[in-house]
Amino acid sequence: MLSDPIVALATPPGRSAVAVIRLSGRGAFDVAGRCLRPFHPDRPRAALRARLVHPGTDEHVDDVVAAPFPAPRSYTGEDVVEISTHGGLLVPGEAVAALVAAGARPAQPGEFTRRALLHGKLDLLQAEATADLIDAGAPAQRRRALRQLDRGLSSRLEALRGELLELEALIAYDIDFPEEDEGPVSPARVTAAWRAVRERIAALLATAPEGERLREGALLVIAGPPNAGKSSLFNALLGQERAIVTEVPGTTRDAIEASTVIAGFPFRLVDTAGLRDSDDRVEQIGIEVARRYVDAADLILFCEDHAAGSGEQYARRRDAFLANLSAPVVRVTTKQDLATRPPPDGLPVSVVTGVGLDALRARLAETAFGRLLALGDVEPVVTRARHRTALERALGEVEAFSAARERGVDAAATATHLRAAVGALDDLIGVVTPDDVLDRLFASFCVGK
The missing domain is CATH 3.40.50.300 (P-loop containing nucleotide triphosphate hydrolases)
Known part of the structure; x- marks a missing residue:
């Protein structure tokens, strides 16, 4: 996990009253201390006025307001400093250049949010919602992105995951007590639990066409x-x-x-x-x-x-x-x-x-x-093809579980379908996320996010 200090402009370049620069990573406070006069890392989340100077020449770049956010109570989970400068093209650019000269590296697109995800500050669905909120052009898109950012979809998927694990636990009794004709758990109970989780997955999947639209x-x-x-x-x-x-x-x-x-x-x-x-x-x-x-x-x-x-x-x-x-x-x-x-x-x-x-x-x-x-805005909605594909996998495995039981397949073999369904939901939430998935997601982010 990269933790070197990174810096980027978090607001659009151009004529404006204020620009915001974000600095994050191990050693971020040291970098800020080389440029800010004074800098108070001992006063977390306090926005204080300072002079920003170039560390090599001591040239005065701008009068700024800086706020430190010590790890882990920050957006990225690392030490973060947010610096507000005057707007425009020249001043923010020179302020970023001064911080780079002090030891920071220019951030890659989406690198701040990627670090937040890797440090457990948000899950993959929330990271996607962050991008959707930034790109929102209609009120309905904004509302849906905020709902997902507030873990609406994540919470529903975690509940589904829990139901699948409970169903798997019921099947474990059949594995542990194979000599029982009916087992300690009745087939009707297993069927009812299977039907409930299948209907919930199918209902969520049914929102995909309009959600992607x-x-x-x-x-x-x-x-x-x-x-x-x-x-x-x-x-x-x-x-x-x-x-x-x-x-x-x-x-x-x-x-x-x-x-x-x-x-x-x-x-x-x-x-x-x-x-x-x-x-x-x-x-x-x-x-x-x-x-x-x-x-x-x-x-x-x-x-x-x-x-x-x-x-x-x-x-x-x-x-x-x-x-x-x-x-x-x-x-x-x-x-x-x-x-x-x-x-x-x-x-x-x-x-x-x-x-x-x-x-x-x-x-x-x-x-x-x-x-x-x-x-309405309360129920979660599937908004990406990646979500739909993962839910289709989960639904297919749940249905394969039922079909295997009807064919009389032994309990241990049928349970593998439930484990695969849980894995599909884990992929969707981002419990273990391959680097190529993260690369595709964060390549669409702005640099300062």
């Missing part, structure tokens, strides 16, 4: 015939004019993608070319791109204007298109400011008057994240 943003593809108001609706949901809007059918030739927040949830909006038969080569390419986006969508917003659908042939083609979609579909009827009566199908909306837009936003959030809305 929450972290990445739901891919919302706006599709429909030409001149159906798709680009206008795209701009309205985005809150800015990104797509060109004209009355000429076929104006949109290529897909336009942009990120936005709808009802507190993250979405990746895609405006696509109008779907129709066309002899125009460029438009044909755009339509093919639109179809590929439709196939990959998490949710499809199908638009048709208030005057559409009068022809029987159009209705057949529309219904055939909708029937072949694999993703959920929200249908809207656009340009309601020009309509004289309510539409027979689809939510009525108008980007001119704003009619129906709030209802549409609520419908989109409900369709894409309905399970998460039902769970």
Whole structure:
């Protein structure tokens, strides 16, 4: 475990009132003492004013506020010093350079949080939640990351792990008392315990599709015939004019993608070319791109204007298109400011008057994240493919345990499946984490975290 002193700027570089520098590791107080006049390591967690000087030249770099955090009561579990300097590009950079000259090493991305994990200050799930909180662009992402940082998911997994160990203990009686026909533990009790832990693992695993969608943003593809108001609706949901809007059918030739927040949830909006038969080569390419986006969508917003659908042939083609979609579909009827009566199908909306837009936003959030809305912010959610894979392994081993018992496999052999399920949960929590997993995780962190 590396413990040499490391230093990095913990705030974004650039013009600001204050910048924060973090220094951590064995000997961090010695490094700080060479640069700060005065430095008070004997007054933990007290923020005191000091002069920061270059240790080689004694040149005055800045007037700062420094706070020492002795190990183990610090973010990393090591001796930590947090130094607040004036902001900007020059002063924080020169302050970091002075600390490097005093014996610190520039930190690698995520190295502070990696040390916190290795010192037991947080588990792997909390480390991932730290990165998710920093990257959060929507309120729902922030709430979910805070819940995971508060060990919501970790606590649930530890409870599941405990249930698996209790089930394994029941099986141990069969191993210890093989001469008993029924054993000291009834098969019904074992089955009930197995069913309970299986249902809990399956319930947690069921949150994975929407949980991963929450972290990445739901891919919302706006599709429909030409001149159906798709680009206008795209701009309205985005809150800015990104797509060109004209009355000429076929104006949109290529897909336009942009990120936005709808009802507190993250979405990746895609405006696509109008779907129709066309002899125009460029438009044909755009339509093919639109179809590929439709196939990959998490949710499809199908638009048709208030005057559409009068022809029987159009209705057949529309219904055939909708029937072949694999993703959920929200249908809207656009340009309601020009309509004289309510539409027979689809939510009525108008980007001119704003009619129906709030209802549409609520419908989109409900369709894409309905399970998460039902769970609220209390229940834990699986948000990464790594989580899902580990839970799938655990569930598979639990089901293999039951199948082995039904085939009459001896107790010692069936118990290996429970031990493997516990191992899958241990991998998920990060009880023993390979270096390559940590390398992938912390490579996405900012340097000062």
